[in-house]
Amino acid sequence: MSISNLEEITCPCGNVFEADLISAVSVADNPELKEALIAGEINLVSCPQCGEMFYAECFILYHDSENELIAFVYPLTFQNQAARCREKMLREFRSALDGFGEKQKIAYDPILIFGIEDLVLILKAEQETEDEESVLKHIASKIGIGVLKVQPSIARKFSIPKVLPVLKGSKTIDANGVISALKTLLKHNPNLLNYAKLLDRLSKNKSMLDDVKKAE
Ligand SMILES: [Zn+2]
Numbered sequence: 001m002s003i004s005n006l007e008e009i010t011c012p013c014g015n016v017f018e019a020d021l022i023s024a025v026s027v028a029d030n031p032e033l034k035e036a037l038i039a040g041e042i043n044l045v046s047c048p049q050c051g052e053m054f055y056a057e058c059f060i061l062y063h064d065s066e067n068e069l070i071a072f073v074y075p076l077t078f079q080n081q082a083a084r085c086r087e088k089m090l091r092e093f094r095s096a097l098d099g100f101g102e103k104q105k106i107a108y109d110p111i112l113i114f115g116i117e118d119l120v121l122i123l124k125a126e127q128e129t130e131d132e133e134s135v136l137k138h139i140a141s142k143i144g145i146g147v148l149k150v151q152p153s154i155a156r157k158f159s160i161p162k163v164l165p166v167l168k169g170s171k172t173i174d175a176n177g178v179i180s181a182l183k184t185l186l187k188h189n190p191n192l193l194n195y196a197k198l199l200d201r202l203s204k205n206k207s208m209l210d211d212v213k214k215a216e
Contacts, residue, residue: 002030009056015049021056027064034064038123042116055116062119067126068108068153076115086112108153126156132192133163136185143188144168145181154215158208161194173213175206 003024010016021043025033036042043060046053057075064070072089093110113119140147146166150173155162164173165181182199186192201208 002026002033007056007058009045011047011050011052012054013047013050013052015047017045017048019045019056021045021058022060023058024061025063027062028066034123037062037116038120038127040120057116060116060119066152068151069156070106070108070110071113071119071122072110073113073116073119079114082112082114085114108151129161129194132194133161135189135192136161136163136165136195139185139188140165143184145184146170148173150212151216154212157215158212160198160212164198165195173209175202175209178202178209179206 001024002022004020004022006018007021008016009019009021022033025037025042027034033042040055043056043058044053045056057077059075060071060073062069062071062073070093072085072093074085078085089110089112097106113122137147146168148164148166148170150160150162150164152162164178165185166173167177167181170177179199179202182195182202186196186199190196
């Protein structure tokens, strides 16, 4: 469910007016809101007095169940109260979880964000990674490698793509296998920057995938 409320807004010109602001986004219910958010079109208001258009900041709860992302987005001006916001977020998150049935238990942590721009940056970066994941899935069998999926919340925690290349037929995430499959992938498409970055990180620290496996 996505929610919007009529809020009082003060324009830099001093005029006070009311506008409908979105305070909760459920991507599963309203995928179009994710696109609008990325395009900077959510909670964009225009002052009826002076015509100024600006972004009206308000708290937004953002939930994308498929991508396992729950973000509590506070206005940028709340940044100096980060500890209090985090405490409030965890309290509200726990009480919301208590209200869910066992089936809907959410096993990942919410993230705390100040200012909508930071959420947009995260969403844009994940979209770019998803584009590369699509390329991998598309060419994997053609170039003789396999793919394994990592839970989205875990991939985000470790800043890795949620689709990993592996040796053909492999059912486990093994660092040497992933390195070898990454090299094959990048030989066929050197433009996959997120996978190139992963190869670079893995070459320096093979045990990082052990931590990913432990978290799964
Ligand atoms: Zn105004």
